Amino acid sequence: MNQIVNELGTEKISKLLIKQAVPASIGILVMSLNMIIDTIFVGQWIGIMAIAAITVVLPIAFFISSIGMGIGIGGSSIISRALGAKKFDRAFKTFGNQITLTVGLSALFVLIGTYFCFPILQLFGANGDIVAPATEYFHVVLYGVPFLAFAMMGNPIMRAVGQPKFAMYAMIIPAIVNIILDILFIKVFDWGIYGAGLATTISYITCGLFVLGFFLSSKSSLSIRVKNFALDFSIVKEIISLGGVTIIRQGTISLLIVILNYTLFKYGGEVSIAIYGIINRVMMFALFPVLGVTQGFLPIAGFNYGANDAKRVKETIKTAIIYGTGVALLIFMGIVLFPSDVVRIFTKNCELLAKTPNALLIAFLATPVITAQLIGSAYFQAAGKAWPALFLTLLKQGVFLIPLVYFLPQFYGVTGVWMSFPIADILATSITVLYLRRELNKNLIK
Numbered sequence: 001m002n003q004i005v006n007e008l009g010t011e012k013i014s015k016l017l018i019k020q021a022v023p024a025s026i027g028i029l030v031m032s033l034n035m036i037i038d039t040i041f042v043g044q045w046i047g048i049m050a051i052a053a054i055t056v057v058l059p060i061a062f063f064i065s066s067i068g069m070g071i072g073i074g075g076s077s078i079i080s081r082a083l084g085a086k087k088f089d090r091a092f093k094t095f096g097n098q099i100t101l102t103v104g105l106s107a108l109f110v111l112i113g114t115y116f117c118f119p120i121l122q123l124f125g126a127n128g129d130i131v132a133p134a135t136e137y138f139h140v141v142l143y144g145v146p147f148l149a150f151a152m153m154g155n156p157i158m159r160a161v162g163q164p165k166f167a168m169y170a171m172i173i174p175a176i177v178n179i180i181l182d183i184l185f186i187k188v189f190d191w192g193i194y195g196a197g198l199a200t201t202i203s204y205i206t207c208g209l210f211v212l213g214f215f216l217s218s219k220s221s222l223s224i225r226v227k228n229f230a231l232d233f234s235i236v237k238e239i240i241s242l243g244g245v246t247i248i249r250q251g252t253i254s255l256l257i258v259i260l261n262y263t264l265f266k267y268g269g270e271v272s273i274a275i276y277g278i279i280n281r282v283m284m285f286a287l288f289p290v291l292g293v294t295q296g297f298l299p300i301a302g303f304n305y306g307a308n309d310a311k312r313v314k315e316t317i318k319t320a321i322i323y324g325t326g327v328a329l330l331i332f333m334g335i336v337l338f339p340s341d342v343v344r345i346f347t348k349n350c351e352l353l354a355k356t357p358n359a360l361l362i363a364f365l366a367t368p369v370i371t372a373q374l375i376g377s378a379y380f381q382a383a384g385k386a387w388p389a390l391f392l393t394l395l396k397q398g399v400f401l402i403p404l405v406y407f408l409p410q411f412y413g414v415t416g417v418w419m420s421f422p423i424a425d426i427l428a429t430s431i432t433v434l435y436l437r438r439e440l441n442k443n444l445i446k
Helices: 003-009 013-045 048-084 090-115 117-123 128-160 164-188 193-218 234-286 288-306 310-337 339-344 351-363 366-384 386-407 414-443
Strands: none
Touching: 003 048, 003 288, 013 048, 013 128, 013 164, 013 193, 013 234, 013 288, 013 310, 013 414, 048 090, 048 117, 048 128, 048 193, 048 234, 048 366, 090 117, 090 128, 090 234, 117 128, 128 164, 128 193, 128 234, 128 288, 164 193, 234 288, 234 310, 234 351, 234 366, 234 386, 234 414, 288 310, 288 366, 310 339, 310 351, 310 366, 310 414, 339 351, 351 414, 366 386, 366 414, 386 414
């Protein structure tokens, strides 16, 4: 293995975390900007129902592609620890198994999505005037999802082999493609929601092909070898147990979206779903540095855990939480100071401009504390401890947010939905911090 990989175990943690986190943050930023600009174009050039349609459809697409993400994160944990322990054959075999699993499972889910389109859209909240544009958008986007799944599988592997810049490029290139095609298909050709979907699909294909090209090139320490495609039960079991954390989390998020969309439609109609669409895009954009720190943390923690260097693992956890919390505070201040300006970027609709800023503020109230929860759950994935990782990952969306979204609106209406987010964040973070502290004192005592 090359010197780039070995740096994960020798370079200064603060410098290494910046080297890993900055490209990850930039990639997430551009990807988030892509989705935000997509929403802006759709909202300004097509209309409010188009925003609602995208809000319904994209969680379905991301649920399918999260299979690739889960396999990628689960496998990258194995690969990072294998590289740290210098077990290179295991790293190569794991990578080959990841490819087989991602291609097979994502193709299966696309077939299911094709044959059960309408009931799936209904399940995710396509009601009233949302149904027609959501159906049109879904039919186009679905076929790009396997490419997105492959890209999401490959992205954490790029970071695991010490190539975070290429992981960043894998998110930047398709985002640029999507923005250009959005302008061309929606504004110039006037293809409406179909054009938005086609632009998104082509961007997914571009992303998948770029990742494939990387692993076929000399830049990758892991090469694609046909002999490694044959599934190894022990490796598959570990990939699924660790990657299942991500897949189950995304499945929980999808269930949350179902409940959110039904609750919002019940208490506020299509407009409330559009409001959530805007809040969701702002969250994706605003939290990109925190998510970047988390992504940068994973390969460093996994490598050093595999190398049995407890001191570096602890230092990585501490540094990541400090950096992420500092960034989260800045994000929170920006939202508090400029909520109306943020919303105005997305829409000219008077009703949305009146209702969204307050909802945005409430949803972001707990932003300063979220880093500890993200890093805490990520540590257990990096260390290969599937059950604690699963429990902590599901705390916010599954254990707290879903029940809160269901019950609070019965007393506070739509405002209860927005209140659910900070309450869930605070509860989940408190438990994660206690759990992580216990783990560090008990099992990382060196």
